[in-house]
Amino acid sequence: MRRFLRPGHDPVRERLKRDLFQFNKTVEHGFPHQPSALGYSPFLRLMAIGTRSGAIKLYGAPGVEFMGLHEENNTVMQIHFIPDQCQLVTLLDDNSLHLWSLKQHGGASELREEHRFTLKGPPGSPPSATQVTAVLPHSSREVLYLGTESGNIFVVELPSFRVLEDRTITPEAVLQRIPEDNCNRRSCELVEALREHPKNPDQILIGYSRALIVLWDLQSNKAVHHFLGSQQLENLYWQRDGNKFISCHYDGSYAQWLVSSDNRQSEPLENTVPYGPFPCKAISKIYWQTTRNGLPYIIFQGGMPRASYGDRHSITVIHGSQQTAFDFTSRVIDFFIIFSSDPAAEFDDPSALVVLAEEELVVIDLKSAGWPAVHPPYLASLHCSAITCSHHVSNIPLKLWERIISAGSKQNIHYSSMPWPIDGGTNIAPDPPQRDLLLTGHEDGTVRFWDASGVCLHLLYKLSTVRVFLTDADPNDNMNTLGEDEWPPLRKVGTFDPYSDDPRLGIQKIYLCKYSGYLAVAGTAGQVLVMELNDEDAEHVVDHAEADLLQDQEGYRWKGHEKLKTRDGPVRFEAGFQPFVLVQCQPPAVVTSLALHSEWKLVAFGTSHGFGLFDHQQKRLVFVKCTLHPSDQLALEGPLSRVKSLKKSLRQSFRRIRRSRVSSRKRRGAGGNASEVQEANAKFDQDALQEMELAPVQRKIEARSAEDSFTGFVRTLYFADTFLRDSSRHCPSLWAGTNGGTVYAFCLRVPPAERRMDEPVRAEQAKEIQLMHRAPVVGILVLDGRSTPLPEPLEVAHDLSKSPDMQGSHQLLVVSEEQFKVFTLPKVSSKLKLKLTALEGCRVRKVTVANFGSCKTDDYSENDLAVLTNLGDIQIISLPFLKLQIRYPCIRKEDVSGIASCVFTKYGQGFYLISPSEFERFSLSTKWLVEPRCIVDMPEVTSNNHVHNKSGTENAARKSSPGDCGEDERKSGRLMEHALLNDEKVLKEIQSTLEGGR
């Protein structure tokens, strides 16, 4: 019996499978979800970001990144690098301290947790006694000073975390040395800040919350000076020479204090409320940076007038007469200044301000006039408008790549040309094997083009579809138009803008033809735009057509949103992808599937009502087909949300809330934490089980019927040149699959090129297949005579693929959510099937053909199906025999948005969202693997840290390039150079890969 002839008992095949398939989660792209702490090492030139879920991520030069995860999954409160070491200390909100090290292992550096420690007070003391509020890693690298809520400052030895009790600085000891009567025990409660003297490592400055500031001598164990402010203290900062320090306060003021050996004054030199006189918010952190020209930079966070601007998230930079309050789009978590870290240098000479806001990272160039922002090479805010869909295109031809970059560079002129200032470590990963594009569609009607070739997901170009339509918000209505005399001098920075003016603009489907540069984009209100890449600005009229998908149906009323209004007359488009055709579906329901054939110049689109085919050469609608079942009222009425019962939607939203809570706690470890995650998952399962016992959920068991709602919903569209009618002639065809398990096949007649404009494209329905199990059809594919999937349009014309075998008989693969079925063509008879759901209870969510190359030999590769199921598993299924090869758990099954966002590449990699702002990249292939591999050398302790870091290739490249080209251009330039060198090689490789597969 077949059941016993399970695949996988063939040892040769088993060995081959090991050479072909391997599952790895390789890197997280984007911006960390819910960042909570920031740290920077001027010595290593590395930045660290901690998150509320206990992750810690280190970033240096592009490609240099590390990730760690605290087992406790608690919020990271503070991050401190140990001076001149490859080590850092994190403080979590459970008051635990963790020591992390970057150690070299197998030629690359790895981030590892070395020790953990929780400060314990004497028995019976309140928890506040040991609640750490301030951490000072001493420059001796031997001890940490831990300021606490009780006012005690504990000293712990590194790396053992042994408490040196005899060196504890108690409030009593501090008060003993202060003669003044106006200081009492309460003055020494809660240590706000600990700062080491920049010149004298034996002195530390202690700032207590109640504005008592003490300069403490560690050798003599006594207070050298004390200073008493009038307002609650927020933070302290030493000036470079150590003669003065600056304090900032709760009332929005800052004060400068002089430290001189003879002067025991307790009055500040200067006390200012920069945004007074009305009550201001606290200044929570301040920097005082000296410069060669004598005018200092004063940079502080907060301090805005409470009543009028209390809701702003600002950081103010004052330099002489220049003053700008950078206004961030989300709460500022923390910031730091990059300045000369050479202790011998006379001045700070700040070069950049790095701000970690809740939703994005902003870097301001302080050297250039106007303080422009720097375009970050990583940590992009993917979610600056919510991601609504994504599309991946592998192996972009060099020409298209360059044109997209050039279009993007025109958009980035307002960015600083400063090279990326955080450039520690060296990227030793091999150069990415090909140029890959990831396109994300967003709620605000934009499409972002990301360089997904390597570890750094980098924005190349942003396309907006808004200009085609008339919306309430005029895109020219810019908030940056501030007058000269505005006070406070606010300036918006950052790109995070989650508020969409019109949800109808949202992008739902994207299709890019990498050979022709044609791009089709479809959205929420049934709009389908076909675009062409133009290197120049242009003003032209967008041809507009309407596709009435309900043509012959009557008496239906659409209760959903209206279609978008279009702009009359010519519209000005910037260089890049410019729309030339707009098709609007009627009713204006969400476009649920899209296909573009650039060779035939046809675009097909489908909604919940039907599908249509548009000839974008002749700008003519070829046909529409209504797929609605007459009884399906629900699909007609409008957006799906309307038809859900209130009870059900409430229940679902509660579930979603619960799920999101869970998902925010659970994160994958970079390594070594697998058991922890498993444990957490087990606990979750247990909790879930208990929950279910309390409130039993029941599921209805019912066969699908033709009368179910949304059976007409078009799930997939596919163009193929195949044998549809008879086995002697092949012809262009369009295939559509619906939610109700129906496949429609249309025979197309596309006139030859010389008469392409004269004769109309004709279409005729040739076949209709009804799958009896009626599950939604999620994929359609035609295999040629060699059982190889048909190549993409123009692939053969560009010599990147062998022409398909038109001699042997073709096969049709229909993938429904439940089954994979192979049929013969042109006479449809069933040949093979794999009943996935019946066997495993999982359903297909995403399916793509992927090419897997062997890691052992270059001349073997094969095509398989990569499948993501609703349980979050990834399965690889062989073609054409539909045998399950291997299965990997990838996404938690509760993570619905993660599963829905997953996109596979053509070479066995994939991406899915682990948070609204982060893509996890994974690889199923042994051959194509993109993961960070970098090295951070343990620098000798030198007096000049800069010298050391300039050994990296990144830096060398930066050195040699003149400062006038942007970071963006520089990086892309390097890539292009590489691409040029390797293009031929890449092409050959692909050619051989393709041939090997036959």
Add this chain to the structure above:
Amino acid sequence: EFRRFSLERSKPGKFEEFYGLLQHVHKIPNVDVLVGYTDIHGDLLPINNDDNYHKAVSTANPLLRIFIQRKEDADYSAFGTDTMTRKKNVLSNVLRPDNHKKKPHIVISMPQDFRPVSSIIDVDILPETHRRVRLYKYGTDKPLGFYIRDGSSVRVTPHGLEKVPGIFISRLVPGGLAQSTGLLAVNDEVLEVNGIEVSGKSLDQVTDMMIANSRNLIITVRPANQRNNVVRNSRTSGSSGQSTESSLPSSTPNILGSLLQGEEESDEEDIIIEDSGEPQQIPKAAPTSESIESLSQIELLHESTQNGFLPSSEMNLNHSAGSISMEYEVPEPGHKPLEEDGTIITL
């Protein structure tokens, strides 16, 4: 009125001839009558076609008792199974027809007009505490009509008794297929779906498995009520489920048993419409040696005649006929993918 006459057992002839003979013997040539006989169990069963006539003759031991009633005042309830227990009553009813009210006229059709709706299968290989039920959804208008839930059951393990999660039937829809068979009940624990164990699978997974198999669903349950279990070697005809099965050839359980093990090729045949022509069942491509066992071929044949899988435009109607009541029921879990692709979760 009694008559006694002889028939040749080896050549009983056709029912029509027999019917004529009866009318002739009783001298009632123009009176419509219902003919019945008592089988070995004492059930009063109808004789209205060649098949059951032959069956009746073959059971004569050596006497065959035949009851004849006038059609207009016949007691239809007298026929059927389970008449054994009511035998006396039945006989008295038959003998004194004026005792009861008239029942509506029911025409009992030929066996091939019946289709099985359910059966208990694999009785010989399952433990007595388990029951494997096959529900034939195809062609019927009735919804499957049951719900499942999570729960916990107690298992005996090497470490003693252990509480383990399980899947249970939580509700039967009145008038649904599941309820009408009487083979499934609330709180029955679901152990397998079409031969695949459900332990370790989530409620949603089991739901999907059942829906994926809904056209030919085989569920193995541990009935909550263990008192009605099938007793080996003495299969009494106790439920309607088995009575329908009795209309199948006696080898049916074996066919089903082997089907369960093998690939159920027959449970769903997709339909193709070529060039807007007539819908047709999609044939199998050139059968390979491993593909279908001959047994399932038989089943296929059997099914295609029974389900009206005749090449006609009725084809679609047959399945879309569904049930009107279903239309307004809570959307199935199968709709989930839709919601995710829609505007609610924007991804």
